Amino acid sequence: MVNVLVTLSITKGVGSVMKNLEKRDYDAVVVGSGPNGFAAAIVLQQKGLKVLLLEAKATVGGGLRTAELTLPGFRHDICSAIHPLALGSPFFKTLPLEEFGLQYILPAADAAHPFDNGRAAVLKRSLGETASRLGTDEQAYIKLLSPVVKNWPDLAPDVLGPLKFPEHPFKFACFGLSGLQPATLLARHFKTTEARGLFAGMAAHAIQPLSNSTTGAVALLLMANGHLKGWPIPKGGSQSIADALLGYFQSLGGEVQTNISVKSLGQLPSAHAVLFDVTPQQLLQIAGHRFSAIYKWQLERYRYGDGVFKVDWALDDPIPFTAHECREAGTIHLGGTLEEIAKAEQASARGQHPHKPYVLLAQQSLFDSTRAPIGKHTAWAYCHVPNGSVKDMTSIIENQVERFAPGFKERILAKHTFNTQQLQQHNPNYIGGDINGGRLNITQLFTRPALRWSPYRTSAKGLYICSSSTPPGGGVHGMCGYYAAKKALSDVFGLKADYLK
Ligand SMILES: Cc1cc2nc3c(=O)[nH]c(=O)nc-3n(C[C@H](O)[C@H](O)[C@H](O)COP(=O)(O)OP(=O)(O)OC[C@H]3O[C@@H](n4cnc5c(N)ncnc54)[C@H](O)[C@@H]3O)c2cc1C
Numbered sequence: 001m002v003n004v005l006v007t008l009s010i011t012k013g014v015g016s017v018m019k020n021l022e023k024r025d026y027d028a029v030v031v032g033s034g035p036n037g038f039a040a041a042i043v044l045q046q047k048g049l050k051v052l053l054l055e056a057k058a059t060v061g062g063g064l065r066t067a068e069l070t071l072p073g074f075r076h077d078i079c080s081a082i083h084p085l086a087l088g089s090p091f092f093k094t095l096p097l098e099e100f101g102l103q104y105i106l107p108a109a110d111a112a113h114p115f116d117n118g119r120a121a122v123l124k125r126s127l128g129e130t131a132s133r134l135g136t137d138e139q140a141y142i143k144l145l146s147p148v149v150k151n152w153p154d155l156a157p158d159v160l161g162p163l164k165f166p167e168h169p170f171k172f173a174c175f176g177l178s179g180l181q182p183a184t185l186l187a188r189h190f191k192t193t194e195a196r197g198l199f200a201g202m203a204a205h206a207i208q209p210l211s212n213s214t215t216g217a218v219a220l221l222l223m224a225n226g227h228l229k230g231w232p233i234p235k236g237g238s239q240s241i242a243d244a245l246l247g248y249f250q251s252l253g254g255e256v257q258t259n260i261s262v263k264s265l266g267q268l269p270s271a272h273a274v275l276f277d278v279t280p281q282q283l284l285q286i287a288g289h290r291f292s293a294i295y296k297w298q299l300e301r302y303r304y305g306d307g308v309f310k311v312d313w314a315l316d317d318p319i320p321f322t323a324h325e326c327r328e329a330g331t332i333h334l335g336g337t338l339e340e341i342a343k344a345e346q347a348s349a350r351g352q353h354p355h356k357p358y359v360l361l362a363q364q365s366l367f368d369s370t371r372a373p374i375g376k377h378t379a380w381a382y383c384h385v386p387n388g389s390v391k392d393m394t395s396i397i398e399n400q401v402e403r404f405a406p407g408f409k410e411r412i413l414a415k416h417t418f419n420t421q422q423l424q425q426h427n428p429n430y431i432g433g434d435i436n437g438g439r440l441n442i443t444q445l446f447t448r449p450a451l452r453w454s455p456y457r458t459s460a461k462g463l464y465i466c467s468s469s470t471p472p473g474g475g476v477h478g479m480c481g482y483y484a485a486k487k488a489l490s491d492v493f494g495l496k497a498d499y500l501k
Contacts, residue, residue: 019494025269026052026255028488030481031262031286032277032467034062034429038245039091039478040275040466043485045254047495052269053254056261060246062277062427063435063476066237069416070314073373076416077238078426079435081362081380082331084110084225085477086241087232090157090500092478100247102240104232107367111231112321112329113194113201114404115336120323121198127227137195144189147174148224157500159221160472160479162455163446179217180442186216187338200341201333204358206440207306207384209349210342213442233330233364237371241476262286273488275464277481279304279429279437280449287463295459298450302469305440306348307420307433309393310382314414318366318377321405330367334359334381334400348384353391357383359400376413387432390419429467436474437467446471456484457491464488 021027027049030041037053038060045051059065063079070076086092087104106125114120124130127149131141148155151171158166159175166172178186183203190196202219203210225231234240246256260267265287268274276283280299288296318327326332335341335358344354361381365371371378383397394417401408418426420433429437438448448455449469456464466484468474486497 021272021493024271026050026271027493028052028273028275029054029268029271030275030277030466032056032062032429033060033242033256034277034467035064035086035241035245035476035478036466036468036481036484037062037275037277038242038249039481040277040485041254041481042095042245042249042252043482044489045249045252047489047493049493051254052271053249053256054260054262055256055258056428058258060256060258061239061242062429064238064242066239069312070414074314074376074378074414075237075371076312076378077362077364077380080238080476081233081364082231083234083238083241083476084222084229084231085475087229088156088225089477089479090160091482094500095248097241097244097248100244100251102244103235105235105367106230106232107328107330109325109329110226111201111331111333112323112326113198113333114321114323114326115193115197116403118322119194120325121194122325122329123198123202123223123226125227125230130227134190134195134198135192137190137192140189140191141195144178144186145220145223145227148178148220149227151175152224152228160477161483162471175220179220180213181216182213183210183215183219184338184342186219193337196338197336197341200338201335201358204333204335204341204345205360207308207436208439208441209346210338211346214440214445218440231330233362233368235368235370237364238476265290273462273464273492275466275481275484275488277429277467278465279431279467279469280465281431282428283458283465287458287460290460290463292459295450302449303439303444304387304431304434305436305438306384307387307389308382308423308435309385309389309391309397309420309433310380310418310423311394311397312416313379313412314372315377315379315411316413317411319363319379319401319405319411320407323404326404327366330362330364332361332363334361334404345384348386351386353385353389353393353396354383355396356400357393357396359383359397361401385420385433387434388420389433390421392417392419437469438473440473445473448473454487456487462492
């Protein structure tokens with residue numbers, strides 16, 4: 001390493017001048033190439049820093065990967081499939097990702113929620129159309145959702161980030177009044193089975209009992225994003241988001257090395273800042289010896305959430321849903337009534353495996369012909385299970401699909417499954433099958449992974465955490481990486497962090 005003092009001037013962005021810093025191999029190293037690792041690397045590279053992105057696997061992407069898991073020609077999203085959070089991400093929308101091949105497809109309906117009577121509630125782009133299908137709950141739906149939809153563009157940077165004084169305090173407070181209520185309480189606005197079930201299906205994305213206080217916010221956020229921009233499917237699979245992020249990062253001069261699983265700080269080239277797109281458990285193994293006793297104690301007590309059991313199918317026809325609304329939606333929530341979904345989510349949180357679980361299903365090939373050979377189809381689904389579960393839930397999930405789509409099982413050509421341990425082997429960030437990088441409850445919402453002035457800064461100088469184990473948590477939005485990189489820019493490089501407004 002050359003050990004001389006140099007002044008590096010910023011070549012892009014604000015044109016300001018960095019602190020005088022010793023020369024290192026890189027200005028910054030980012031470990032892990034999930035959407036948050038990429039977001040962090042891009043924010044730093046956009047400022048003209050010399051950035052290296054390291055990835056354990058042979059390809060980049062983290063939760064953004066697509067592969068032929070079943071049969072040749074059937075392309076399955078290994079992890080994330082549906083991307084309202086990527087499309088609505090305040091950071092990703094500033095990036096020219098279409099120029100790097102990203103194309104979103106919007107199904108006619110964002111999501112459908114079938115019931116045993118053969119009908120289905122639907123989340124459509126139009127708030128009015130969604131409400132009008134909810135019978136006597138039409139006005140209640142408009143009253144609950146329209147303020148969130150109206151205010152969301154202002155609220156997004158405040159809600160999707162660390163706890164700070166909000167840019168729009170009144171709107172933030174109004175959102176908090178509704179959003180911090182448990183879904184079971186907020187659903188009291190509705191009387192019909194359809195509206196209550198639709199709301200429960202949205203809230204269950206939080207992967208925890210619907211009586212927990214963050215579940216209402218998750219439902220409102222997903223529904224508002226559906227009404228504002230929709231729930232898109234990336235053409236070619238979620239891998240195409242990773243490919244576009246990679247293309248843009250490299251166009252800025254960023255460097256990437258794959259097949260490097262970082263186990264210790266000693267493996268890293270010298271850098272002023274290292275940002276880890278990993279969860280606290282891995283961070284402790286890699287850098288625990290550099291942390292203060294209190295920070296280590298906090299990370300050791302970080303809580304992971306329930307896991308998921310996932311199935312991908314190759315099908316010889318579309319899924320024959322009874323409710324025709326399901327055939328026009330990219331995402332289907334299977335679980336029936338609010339009461340049934342609440343019971344299933346409660347069971348997995350208690351360490352049990354529900355017999356009729358809430359199943360999240362995506363049918364990408366109906367809208368994206370690149371996913372399967374002509375005339376054939378793919379489907380993707382998972383249900384929630386206790387953290388670390390190895391129980392095979394395939395037939396239980398297939399029974400739930402068959403319940404709302406009789407004849408489904410006869411369409412299956414091949415299948416591929418992941419239990420929670422196999423998911424963690426695929427991606428070490430999915431601890432015990434937890435896909436959100438840690439429980440998203442009220443105590444870990446804004447303070448994940450530890451209660452600190454900045455959740456992104458570790459107790460060791462120059463080391464940061466940028467994964468979904470930081471605010472705002474799980475999902476493909478890149479906002480964890482964005483905020484972590486902004487913190488490193490101001491702490492380490494003395495650059496003014498010009499946050500998105
Ligand atoms: C089955 C499933 C379905 C999902 N569905 C959706 C969905 O539809 N929509 C949505 O928005 N989100 C979904 N998610 C969640 C989403 O994928 C994650 O929240 C998101 O990918 C988290 O991003 P991240 O950058 O924090 O971490 P990750 O995407 O997990 O990326 C971490 C990366 O770091 C690498 N890494 C880890 N440790 C090391 C190390 N020591 N050295 C080097 N590299 C390392 C990993 O290999 C990985 O590539 C789903 C997840 C799963 C598993």
